[in-house]
Amino acid sequence: MAQRVAVVGFGQTHHKSNRGDVTGIELINEAVRRALEDAELGPGDIDAVVIGNMDHFENINLADMWGVEGTGGYLKPVMKLTTGGTTGTTVAIAGYYHVASSLFDVVLAVGWEKNSESDTTGGTITAFDPVWERFSFPGALPGLALDAVVYMQKYGVTEKDGARVAVRDRANAARNPYAHLRDPITVDDVLRSPMLSYPIKLLDICPRSDGAAALILAGEEKARKICRQPAWIWSVSVCHNYTYTSDVNFGYLDTLEQACRETYKKAGIKDPGKEIDVIEMYQPCSFAGLSWLEAMGFCGPGEAPGLLWDGATDAGGDLPVNPSGGVLNANPIGATGTIRVGEVARQIQGRAGACQVPEVKTGLATGFGGCYWSDVLLLGNRPR
Amino acid sequence: MTDFQSGVEPMVYSGRIRMPYQWSAGETGSRFFTQLRDYGRIWGSRCRVCDLVFVPPRKVCGRCLNGIGEWIELPPAGVLQTFTVVYRHRPAIHPADPPFAYGIIRLDGADSGLIHLLGEIEPGEIVSGLRVQAVLKEKRERRGDILDIKYFKPFSA
Amino acid sequence: MLDEVAIVGVGQTKYERRKIGETFADLVFEVTNKALEDAGITIRDIDNVVTVSNDFQDGRTISSMAVMDACGAFGKNVSTVEGDGTLGALYGLMRVLSGAFETTLVVAHCKCSEGDQDLIWNSAFDPVYYRRLGLEAVSASALQARRYMDKYGVTGEQCALVPVKNHRNARANPWAQEAMDLTVEEVMRSPVLASPLKMLDAAPLSDGACAVIFANRWKAGRMTTKPVWVRGVGHCADAYYLGDRDLAGVDSLTGAAKRAYGLAGIVDPRKEIDVVEVFEAFGYQELMWLEGLGFCDPGQGGVFTAGGNTLMDGPWPVNPSGGVLSAHPGLVAGLVRIAEACLQVRGDAGARQVDGVRTALAHGTNGLCGQGHCVWVLGG
Numbered sequence: 001m002a003q004r005v006a007v008v009g010f011g012q013t014h015h016k017s018n019r020g021d022v023t024g025i026e027l028i029n030e031a032v033r034r035a036l037e038d039a040e041l042g043p044g045d046i047d048a049v050v051i052g053n054m055d056h057f058e059n060i061n062l063a064d065m066w067g068v069e070g071t072g073g074y075l076k077p078v079m080k081l082t083t084g085g086t087t088g089t090t091v092a093i094a095g096y097y098h099v100a101s102s103l104f105d106v107v108l109a110v111g112w113e114k115n116s117e118s119d120t121t122g123g124t125i126t127a128f129d130p131v132w133e134r135f136s137f138p139g140a141l142p143g144l145a146l147d148a149v150v151y152m153q154k155y156g157v158t159e160k161d162g163a164r165v166a167v168r169d170r171a172n173a174a175r176n177p178y179a180h181l182r183d184p185i186t187v188d189d190v191l192r193s194p195m196l197s198y199p200i201k202l203l204d205i206c207p208r209s210d211g212a213a214a215l216i217l218a219g220e221e222k223a224r225k226i227c228r229q230p231a232w233i234w235s236v237s238v239c240h241n242y243t244y245t246s247d248v249n250f251g252y253l254d255t256l257e258q259a260c261r262e263t264y265k266k267a268g269i270k271d272p273g274k275e276i277d278v279i280e281m282y283q284p285c286s287f288a289g290l291s292w293l294e295a296m297g298f299c300g301p302g303e304a305p306g307l308l309w310d311g312a313t314d315a316g317g318d319l320p321v322n323p324s325g326g327v328l329n330a331n332p333i334g335a336t337g338t339i340r341v342g343e344v345a346r347q348i349q350g351r352a353g354a355c356q357v358p359e360v361k362t363g364l365a366t367g368f369g370g371c372y373w374s375d376v377l378l379l380g381n382r383p384r
Numbered sequence: 385m386t387d388f389q390s391g392v393e394p395m396v397y398s399g400r401i402r403m404p405y406q407w408s409a410g411e412t413g414s415r416f417f418t419q420l421r422d423y424g425r426i427w428g429s430r431c432r433v434c435d436l437v438f439v440p441p442r443k444v445c446g447r448c449l450n451g452i453g454e455w456i457e458l459p460p461a462g463v464l465q466t467f468t469v470v471y472r473h474r475p476a477i478h479p480a481d482p483p484f485a486y487g488i489i490r491l492d493g494a495d496s497g498l499i500h501l502l503g504e505i506e507p508g509e510i511v512s513g514l515r516v517q518a519v520l521k522e523k524r525e526r527r528g529d530i531l532d533i534k535y536f537k538p539f540s541a
Numbered sequence: 542m543l544d545e546v547a548i549v550g551v552g553q554t555k556y557e558r559r560k561i562g563e564t565f566a567d568l569v570f571e572v573t574n575k576a577l578e579d580a581g582i583t584i585r586d587i588d589n590v591v592t593v594s595n596d597f598q599d600g601r602t603i604s605s606m607a608v609m610d611a612c613g614a615f616g617k618n619v620s621t622v623e624g625d626g627t628l629g630a631l632y633g634l635m636r637v638l639s640g641a642f643e644t645t646l647v648v649a650h651c652k653c654s655e656g657d658q659d660l661i662w663n664s665a666f667d668p669v670y671y672r673r674l675g676l677e678a679v680s681a682s683a684l685q686a687r688r689y690m691d692k693y694g695v696t697g698e699q700c701a702l703v704p705v706k707n708h709r710n711a712r713a714n715p716w717a718q719e720a721m722d723l724t725v726e727e728v729m730r731s732p733v734l735a736s737p738l739k740m741l742d743a744a745p746l747s748d749g750a751c752a753v754i755f756a757n758r759w760k761a762g763r764m765t766t767k768p769v770w771v772r773g774v775g776h777c778a779d780a781y782y783l784g785d786r787d788l789a790g791v792d793s794l795t796g797a798a799k800r801a802y803g804l805a806g807i808v809d810p811r812k813e814i815d816v817v818e819v820f821e822a823f824g825y826q827e828l829m830w831l832e833g834l835g836f837c838d839p840g841q842g843g844v845f846t847a848g849g850n851t852l853m854d855g856p857w858p859v860n861p862s863g864g865v866l867s868a869h870p871g872l873v874a875g876l877v878r879i880a881e882a883c884l885q886v887r888g889d890a891g892a893r894q895v896d897g898v899r900t901a902l903a904h905g906t907n908g909l910c911g912q913g914h915c916v917w918v919l920g921g
Contacts, residue, residue, distance in 0.1 A: 019408070022443070023407070023413060023669060024408075026443050029444045033444075042449075049778075055596035055602065056596060060665075062907070065778065065908030065909070068446060068779075069781055075777060075792060077797075079622060079628050080623045081622050082605075082623045083621050084606070090620055094620065096639075100641065101636075101638035103638065116408075118406070119403055122404075123602050126600070126602045129601075129607065130399055237618060238620065243607065394562045401600055409669045439784075440782070465688060466684045466687045468684050468737075469733075470734075472679065476659070486680055488783065497783070512687065512691045530673055
């Protein structure tokens, strides 16, 4: 009963700090219409809708029901999923299983967030256990800082190494018309930017953005009819091991390691560094762009700064990371993971415009969120 | 020492998620609310493809996903489709003390109903199908939100 | 979709107004273990998990984070559906159908006692146009009940037959919260919440959890002697704004049922379905949902019910468990309908067992006034 699944359409908004000119529903609709145009489909071609965001960022209860006007879900099957920061990849993965199950052939998967409408850190704090952790662990920043400190101390990694990641991603974002932050920056700019939580400075961390992204996923037969070069989803894995932040193994994102290992195994990938051509990772801060690359198996422990300074992860390098500019330059949280998948699909389709890197046959998209959870999707240019 | 595992006093922690929100009305909603506030006018929008007039107005038709560019001014009068008289006392969210009434009103020329409060009528006299009209707040009291309409009351010519 | 995926285990808590001594995770742990025991397996036999929760109900962003350990998700592929439990179950089913997994554990939890239900439901209204009006689930449902009764001439007494029947059925269900003998007169005399809805027309608030385990054919064959096969499933959403819908209509339920019946090969549900579990938060909803499911014509739900058709000893017993009116643990309620329908097919429903059940229907709703529906057809 199972069928192979491909991304056949992708649409995203121009991400900004504040899209005061639209409601959330209208924002969603922009991405949905762009995805439909991209796939040259009409609303009637969509069999089912999957949508996700984080409830307390907009205070809309049951956003799937509210969002029907934006997604075109009227008198269609609609389902909502939410898993925190991983929501964007969660909806992509749910769209994948919708199609893979053969219950549906063409599915729209939408991630969105209007972070301008509330206090993002306030909302994030409420993710933590109200009895044990909420009083002590404010928002996303401290955990990421802790993660970076442990890694830096272990391998002698410096703030400058982190800054180089931010500079790379911003240079890439300058080529991406949809990115939120696009002005080029230097290593010095990053090092001189205000310290938020050591070692993370303002230019080391992702912004909060308003934005939406929509993927259209299709089963094998439909995918070939809809587009010339579908981006085939080879395998997906998730690892959401932790309940309390005190459970987390700071300094090494083992959930990402586990999810990647599974993904590679399912797809028959033996040497990810050689077999994967592009990476779009949910990299919430610059330092994550180093240690997490190691967790993904692209280099050994402590070796990521070397890869970075060699230019391997630059858009023109052997292992381009975040050619779109990544999460440091646009972070509409519920959409962020969806964008990673869409950007990888675009690279595989050879339709990434100025962000295109050469000869992409396979690409990896990741999601990060919740309690140091990881999602991974591997896409390729042929069905597997 | 008593056996601490033999029983336990259940502890309960209170809290409240109290977050500030600023919801954009968008260009379409902003036009609706500023017209209501400044001129006391109620505007709907019409999808030419589906031939439906929506109020509240939409930027995009949720049925066909086509953009809606056409605005239609609606009279502040219509027919009560359904109603309820609320007897629960929930001052944290309800806009009035009980009993008060909500209704869905199909304004003349609209294809969708507007939810609002009913006023100037005894609870026992409210019936579906009643013709009603909007009662607006005084212009200086209007702030550009849905409660710039105080309520709908029985229509009088 | 005959005989591809089966339900091999179910577990429920007792539903109570306030489970002061237990956390969400405690409830999830309890039903996880019950469902595993029911299936005769251990957590090692589960290869993926779907949790169901709501951030508003739980008072925390990423509410699923609270139960990752309790449902045994460590090291497993897990995801979270926010919506009725029937939708979480559907995602669990899809994951097995995809061939990627063999056994999915689906868990849903909700403690309605811990949040303010009016504030939570008010947050489902559009913040720009309508939230300020102060509507919540009871007032919104009252608008629907009035419209339905006015359009078709359904009476309050006919609607009252539903709580009378369901609370009576609940006496045979050890998990139910409100089991009692009621008369139509008592329902009619109970205090008005929002006309035409009265106290006894409405479901209580409950704390509880439920778990269901799905397995593919190969695994199901090795696990249990009584697999309950998923014959068909469908879900569908209506327009969002209440004023855009004819609230007496059931378009999205008709759509969901059509899909489920199509997959199950059901032509006439009245001939082919033996027992029904629906998500009726208010008495009138059971009448409307029976119309949408095709058990009677539009507007005939009152007459159909008054004719005794839905009683335990009638031709189509509806909610032998006592339904949502006898226990309403929020978005767990739809998953409970699946668990109960499963027990009916297995013949394991104890004192609430309906004789000779071969095919059962379970139904859940999502959103306000049944904006979304999900319909399941289960068979032995």
